[in-house]
Amino acid sequence: MKILVLGATGGTGRLIVRDALAKGHEVVALVRSKARAAGLAGAELVEGDALDEAALTRAMAGCDAVVSSLGTAMSPFREVTTLSTATRALVGVMERQGVRRLVCITGMGAGDSRGHGGFLYDRLILPLLLRKVYQDKDRQEDAIRASALDWIIVRPTVLNDEPARGRVRALTDLSGVHGGKIARADVADFVVQQLTADTWLRQTPLITW
Template identity: 60%
Template structure:
């Protein structure tokens, strides 16, 4: 596929889900600094403290009616929804919210979706290195990633213009000038990347189809 840019008559209008998480906050701040028209959906206004330049809508990301109001008139949706480690309890938040916002996007005729999942989802499973694959994943993240897989399946089964971004282990360091973007993980085992770099890559996808209908893993 050739790489093409999507040109907007004005600054892209985006909705960010999961905006109050550590990666979501980077996405919002970078989007505002780029001059994007940014709306965020949060569960409480207190959680959005300090998000200057973004329009705040209060509501649950699993509520399709709220999502339709938030999505209306947007050019793209970015989902950085996350959930804590859950060793024992089943996790359904990600797939439930994804099903709701995919339906809302279709209803409001918004087609561009960029979603952050993680290393270990889909065919990236087993490429996290010994510590991640043998200890962290099975003991803490198995149920979370089962829901990430359901989330990815919902997105891939939609007719949206989606990109799924799978970061390696996230850190809070300053971003680097260059990162690796991989779809062939044959030689890849483990890695990390800054949330700042993830936010930059995610926002870049709003205006390019380079990774359209693909699930790249990004890492340093």
């Protein structure tokens, strides 16, 4: 399978590229600058902005699926629109190109996973530091849900750089869930699995250890 990865230069995105290549996929990475793409050996690099439909169209040529691991910095006061704007552009290009499979990473606190991060996360971190970001993640998820794509939205708990454990819990029933953590490497493995699996099709699994 040939896949396009957005956010490939981020901490999780790099691992997604590496994991996908290791599993035999062809990978195209849309990057703002090839100079910042060290460590993506084996991927085809296309320079461009994820907000630019022309760049997305160019990068998506010949692809069978897309992974979005786009992220944005904390923004306690300024409105955030990058994630939702890029995702609306992406959905439009995918629908025009006939590329159906989209696996998108958002996070714990998006949509109906809000309120399941534990006391510190739910009462302090999310409302004080991440509120604007998660409002945009909600808009991002809404754009995906409204599409005709074969989508899977993956919501990791708090990310870390510990070694992969090789197993995750994927949940849509969040009763009793109050926080959690997971390695970026395990997120990458789970995301790449969703390119060819329908278990979570059109669902929003929260993944954690």
